[in-house]
Amino acid sequence: MTHWFHRNPLKATAPVQFNYYGVATTPASSKICNDLRLSRTRLLELFTDLSCNPEMMKNATDLYFSLLQGFILSLDDSSQECKLRYIQNFKWTDTLQGHVPCAQQDAVFELVSMGFNVALWYTKYASRLAGKEDITEDEAKDVHRSLKIAAGIFKHLKECHIPKLITPVEKGRDLEARLIDSYIIQCQAEAQEVTIARAIELKHNPGLIAALAYETANFYQKADQTLSSLDPTYAGKWRKYLNLKSCFYMAYAYCYHGQTLLASDKCGEAIRSLQESEKFFAKAEALCKEYGETKGPGTTAKPSGHLFFRKLGTLIKNTLEKCQRENGFMLNQNQMKK
Template sequence: MAHWFHRNPIKATNAVTFDFGGQASTPLARNICSEARSARSNLLTIFADPTRDLTVLTDAAEKYLSILRGFVEPTVDPNSQRPPAQAPNSEGGEVESMEVSSSATGDSKLRNAIKFTWSNTLAEKHSSQHDFVFEQINILFNIALWHTKHAAALAGAKEDIAEDDAKEVHKCLRSAAGIFNYIDDKLTVKLFERTGDGTDLDPNIIKAYAQQCTAEAQEVTVARAIELKHASNLVSSLAFETGKQFKIADNSLKAVEENLVQKWRKYLQLKATFYLSYAHCYNGQTLLAQDKCGEAVRALKESKTQFEKADDLGRSYTSTKGAGKSAKPHEHAFFRRLLPLVRRNLEKVERENGFIYYQKVPEVVPELPSKATYGLASPVEFVMPSKHEDWTAETYNGFKISKPDAEKREKEKDDAPKPVKEVPVNQTDKESSNSSGCTIS
């Protein structure tokens, strides 16, 4: 099984009370606020521990996301098209209803009523917005990150991972990719404010996360194909495609400020190079089986060259500063297993070429197999949970929202969230007396 030693930290946030004061004018309105506060607090606790059961996260996430929908989308009585009555203000006049003006855009009158503050996974600065869509984005971001950390925890728990666990790892990574795609395609376009580069709202960063998750899901497929001794050309093509996915993720980060992503990019470059080495190694086996021994020698030499580059990247990763905890990927068993395989195959083809084939070794590296037909991972499409059953027209109409006070909002505190104290996850290493030295952040 693959090992994922680089994980950016879970996003931190300030507590939210969902206190609407007198604007939540009915017991039903106040009850949904209490439910939202409780569901959010419970979900934030789960985010800190990637070793929890997947169903625990899924149930908690579904509940809070279903409640959030009622703050983003209006809830109207299907039997009445009339807008809710407006409540009188303290001076006897009518409060300006935000629902009537927002209904044209399909937004809830509550959408901009509360301020949310979140940290960013890379940038040290935090971001704040009065927007429940902003809250949806950040919650989903953490749900996706948790899936990646849970996958790493399962994969690293023991050397011989059970088939059911491998399936869960694979599904978690594909689900995370789907969530990141949903954020990028469906939610960020709804924001009134798109903050600057380097934040988690940067499309380059979101795309890199999605592509990395897809590539890591494909790593599971490669490991499975090797374990079951599938045809070398299939393993080669899968490894080649996996390396390309990591390269695409790395390219997505080129436009982001270097000091924010240099460590992350080292990880993506290492993985891209590592799987290119795998691809040439298994392509060498394929070429030998086709009696193309000279080309096989060249392919195996290229595999060794790429492995040496990956080894250099692993050492560079260790000394590079940035998000994610320290790791020594070049010392991990998962990494070290490849070099003996490359050496054995290279020695074999050189020996065969010297005794049997006498073929010239070409200077040009043989082309790798075309795109794999089987085993390519794809993101699991994310579907937002339905609105919570407690969101009725009566509940919604129990909120009497006035026009926001710009001066009051300007004075609101914007304290930086405290970092999440995550439960550490160590990856085992069967070939070492202690753990691999790879700690998932």
């Protein structure tokens, strides 16, 4: 299968037993702790289970987080902190700095870290579906839906839970605003890719496709710029991917804009637009190679081998040739009139 999307690795975590012999003194409280341990283990297993679907993930997530809330929310719904919030130590790695774990004795840290992994799972699920050459309409909708869910989770964590952490987030770590924002923007861009592919399939107006492609290219550029101040050792490979996707969709934008100009008999402008498209496509091809050779965390996408990528190269070539023929025909007509 040819991977279309770059994906950073999941966060790793240390096992948690939830054994509180001096605290959980009743059968009911012992059962809650046991359920916490089992539901956490089950959720972690699903992250790497290729047979897992969104319904299974939602059920497992709802179960674990509903139990974990007992360590965060006060029983009387007051503004006071739950006394159990700091009873357990949790240890997690980062998606980019995977070999450097971070530990906090805070249930909110567990909530945001596990939630981060859930969002990553939805992006990986979307990637598996999008990597198919013959993706169906329903699968395309699932890709779009999964990416929207992932973006929503990242946004919710950033706005509602990460600010509640007692220990400040270290620079360059997953929970820092720059990384969260990049994940959100990337999800938005990839969801819009599905819209573009559908618009092309349904032969929508070239002007609409050009506008969508231009906006998508800007999404990728913005995500890349958000990561610009991070250590390239960790973020370099990810940035190469974002950059090549930006160039790829700029090539799409200029190609379809050229079609719009051609339909208005503006052959000269159409040719210039297609020539710009050629430049961006060539740059995207070069970046594909650079991306593949760049070391860094995450699975290596292979967009240049995907049918959607290859089709654009052919489309640019054919459209440019058509523009040049039309332009030559119009020049001949003008000469005959003279």
